[in-house]
Amino acid sequence: MIVTQKKPIEELMAMLGDAKKIAIIGCASCATACATGGEKEVAELKKYLESQGRTVVATAMSDYCCMNLTTKGKVKGFAAAGAEAVVCMACGDGTQVVAKNVAPVPTYPSNNTMFLGEAAKRGLFEEACHFCGDCVLGQTGGICPITRCGKSLVNGPCGGARNGKCEVNPENDCAWIQIYKRLESQGKLDLLGQVRKDKGYKDVAYPRTISIR
Numbered sequence: 001m002i003v004t005q006k007k008p009i010e011e012l013m014a015m016l017g018d019a020k021k022i023a024i025i026g027c028a029s030c031a032t033a034c035a036t037g038g039e040k041e042v043a044e045l046k047k048y049l050e051s052q053g054r055t056v057v058a059t060a061m062s063d064y065c066c067m068n069l070t071t072k073g074k075v076k077g078f079a080a081a082g083a084e085a086v087v088c089m090a091c092g093d094g095t096q097v098v099a100k101n102v103a104p105v106p107t108y109p110s111n112n113t114m115f116l117g118e119a120a121k122r123g124l125f126e127e128a129c130h131f132c133g134d135c136v137l138g139q140t141g142g143i144c145p146i147t148r149c150g151k152s153l154v155n156g157p158c159g160g161a162r163n164g165k166c167e168v169n170p171e172n173d174c175a176w177i178q179i180y181k182r183l184e185s186q187g188k189l190d191l192l193g194q195v196r197k198d199k200g201y202k203d204v205a206y207p208r209t210i211s212i213r
Helices: 009-016 039-051 068-074 092-102 175-186 189-193
Strands: 002-006 021-027 055-062 085-089 107-109 111-121 124-129
Touching (some): 009 085, 021 092, 039 085, 055 068, 085 092, 107 111
Parallel strands (some): 021 085, 085 107
Antiparallel strands (some): 111 124
């Protein structure tokens, strides 16, 4: 899931500036799981804004704010309701989708988008993927060296690990020791000898588009 954290409320209020009539949209998927944009959080923000003298003219929940077709319908009435600003309680992608569909009314994010991660347990999220576009998980035992290695090394460890811990962040296990152990358990240590291309941006043009049609 896309993991988000709430921005400080002072930062959000500064973005809203003099706007008095506000619309709010939350996300029923990732942001709800992160407790940054579910129905509860939308209601809390509405209550806070009204306590600060703002008027919340509309609220909505999209199943996925990042899905244009569904979100477009959810925000359709915001301008007619007189919204001077829209707060999107989703990820950066969801905020961009909302902004596109309510323009020229400005849209502001209530969250910081942190990473694509997994729920280790309730309320605890761990970064899992960097969206690098060149996945090597098939060669590294399903452990991502880009995310899990403090230096994002793709061809083995740096040599600075101590007692199995990363020299960049001693609280973390060395990713390449974990990869070695995983491949050893699978009988696939030969994969360590395969040379993987270093990550870079020279072969990538942003923004990217993918069509499955």
